Amino acid sequence: MNAGAPSSRHRSHEERLAPVLVGDLSADAPEVREWRADCAECAAALDRLLRLTATLDRIGEQERRDVVAVADEVSDAPADDRVRAVVERLADAEDAPPAAAGRPTIPPWLVLVAAALAVFLVARFLRSPAVPPTDPGRPSGVTLGAPLAMEPSGTVAAVRAFTWEADADGADRFVVRVLDPRGRPVIDPVEIGAPPWTPDDALLRRFPAEFTWEVSVVSVTGEVVATGRRDVTVRP
Amino acid sequence: MLRKLHDRPATPTGRIPSHEDDLALARAVRAREPAALERFVRRMGCVPRMLRRQNGRLGGPLDGDDVDDLTQDVLVVIWRKLDLFEGRSTLETWVYRICRLELMNGIRRKRRRPDLMDDAERTPDDATAEPEDDAEAALRGLERLGPPASDVIRWKHFEALTFDEIAHRLGVSSNTVKTWYYRGICRLRDQLERGAGSDADAVEGGAT
Numbered sequence: 001m002n003a004g005a006p007s008s009r010h011r012s013h014e015e016r017l018a019p020v021l022v023g024d025l026s027a028d029a030p031e032v033r034e035w036r037a038d039c040a041e042c043a044a045a046l047d048r049l050l051r052l053t054a055t056l057d058r059i060g061e062q063e064r065r066d067v068v069a070v071a072d073e074v075s076d077a078p079a080d081d082r083v084r085a086v087v088e089r090l091a092d093a094e095d096a097p098p099a100a101a102g103r104p105t106i107p108p109w110l111v112l113v114a115a116a117l118a119v120f121l122v123a124r125f126l127r128s129p130a131v132p133p134t135d136p137g138r139p140s141g142v143t144l145g146a147p148l149a150m151e152p153s154g155t156v157a158a159v160r161a162f163t164w165e166a167d168a169d170g171a172d173r174f175v176v177r178v179l180d181p182r183g184r185p186v187i188d189p190v191e192i193g194a195p196p197w198t199p200d201d202a203l204l205r206r207f208p209a210e211f212t213w214e215v216s217v218v219s220v221t222g223e224v225v226a227t228g229r230r231d232v233t234v235r236p
Numbered sequence: 237m238l239r240k241l242h243d244r245p246a247t248p249t250g251r252i253p254s255h256e257d258d259l260a261l262a263r264a265v266r267a268r269e270p271a272a273l274e275r276f277v278r279r280m281g282c283v284p285r286m287l288r289r290q291n292g293r294l295g296g297p298l299d300g301d302d303v304d305d306l307t308q309d310v311l312v313v314i315w316r317k318l319d320l321f322e323g324r325s326t327l328e329t330w331v332y333r334i335c336r337l338e339l340m341n342g343i344r345r346k347r348r349r350p351d352l353m354d355d356a357e358r359t360p361d362d363a364t365a366e367p368e369d370d371a372e373a374a375l376r377g378l379e380r381l382g383p384p385a386s387d388v389i390r391w392k393h394f395e396a397l398t399f400d401e402i403a404h405r406l407g408v409s410s411n412t413v414k415t416w417y418y419r420g421i422c423r424l425r426d427q428l429e430r431g432a433g434s435d436a437d438a439v440e441g442g443a444t
Contacts, residue, residue, distance in 0.1 A: 067286075
């Protein structure tokens with residue numbers, strides 16, 4: 001079966017290898033030593049399988065040791081504040097009602113005032129000395145939370161929309177980049193006001209099966225204040 | 237307070253912990269029971285420790301800040317996958333496997349982005365080096381294998397169960413378990429020899 005064609009002296013490698021692999025027969029048993037000498041293919045196949053099972057044993061032993069050691073440490077330690085903060089944030093984010101639900105109606109006069117203020121601020125911004133542009137590819141300091149709940153992430157069947165969550169206060173826009181496995185840009189950076197980002201089919205076709213995408217949170221002053229990344233593999 | 241793993245009561249088989257407490261905890265967390273959330277937070281204190289331990293074993297390719305960032309990412313993954321936890325291992329073992337895969341992804345991500353590395357961290361081979369070794373390749377291969385073979389192999393090698401104990405757990409004969417095991421090991425070996433084990437397409441934290 002998997003180990004190649006058997007010689008004429010035995011029907012299949014499996015009938016020899018399987019009993020040893022499952023422990024019904026010791027690898028040092030005389031009959032095993034005999035057929036190892038008799039069939040080089042069987043001997044090589046057995047060696048490869050035993051190497052693999054030894055690797056698995058090693059992984060298992062390390063895992064059991066680490067898990068017990070860490071569990072012992074944690075059982076006597078106070079709760080980790082950083083862990084608590086993340087878990088509570090995740091729970092709150094899930095429990096929060098959708099943003100649109102229950103949103104109070106904004107009076108028209110307030111909309112007009114806000115619009116006038118926005119025009120004023122834009123005009124003032126345009127007249128003021130230019131703010132040195134910041135390379136949106138290089139985070140220069142993190143004052144906002146990095147994007148969370150970034151999707152897609154990991155192995156997925158298909159890619160359609162890119163979504164994430166980020167602190168609203170101070171976040172003005174987002175820059176999305178897609179990189180190939182060597183870190184080279186697959187597309188030009190895309191700047192958008194709010195998630196999700198839904199690339200069109202022509203753009204999606206340019207994505208490799210394995211890519212990294214990242215979102216930079218850009219403040220009103222053009223400074224990149226946080227960046228999040230995720231690796232994605234699209235299942236063939 | 238977390239009970240130490242080796243203090244857990246054994247089932248009548250004498251060796252197989254049921255992990256039912258952990259499954260109940262996961263469900264209670266999803267139901268937002270305050271006491272369960274508190275216990276969950278305490279037990280997830282294992283995440284930064286596991287990441288530091290695993291990172292240290294690999295020679296510390298990630299610095300302290302990287303590990304802190306990764307801790308947050310891992311907690312997000314755990315939270316999202318908590319519904320998938322089936323209690324087939326302890327919560328800590330399940331988390332440990334997620335930490336391991338996320339750590340390898342984090343190291344790979346960092347090595348693909350030389351601009352994120354300090355000069356002191358950079359070596360001439362970093363541009364192409366992959367942190368994967370036989371162990372990681374085998375683990376990723378196991379993720380691809382899928383049940384029942386992947387479960388049987390994990391229980392046999394990672395939890396040191398006998399074929400009889402696995403058969404009891406699955407409600408099938410020992411011979412069936414041995415067949416699944418043997419075929420699984422052969423498929424895993426074939427995957428690794430084809431080099432498929434180096435693909436980063438394992439389902440993160442899918443192992444339970």
